[in-house]
Amino acid sequence: MPYYVLEYTLVDDYEKRRAPLREEHLALALAAHERGDLVLAGALAEPTDRALLVWKTDDPSAVEDFAERDPYVREGLVTRWTVRPWTVVIGGG
Structure with missing residues (x-):
């Protein structure tokens, strides 16, 4: 089964603005994870x-x-997103 990477580019004040949307975002992500579609997810740090x-x-x-x-996309916390196929060489399964 192929892998894909969804990359988000975030607004500068993302960490301040996400709180009211976080529960909905995490519920959507958890549902995808429980279906087996979403493997890993998280923000990059320093800077976020x-x-x-x-x-x-x-x-x-x-x-x-x-x-x-x-909701992060819908409410403008994500300024750009892309989906790309990812060729996994080591790991996965």
């Missing part, structure tokens, strides 16, 4: 300017659908 979500799915539209439904 990007986030990476690693997916393992046969359907890349599931990744795009997640981004389009994500």
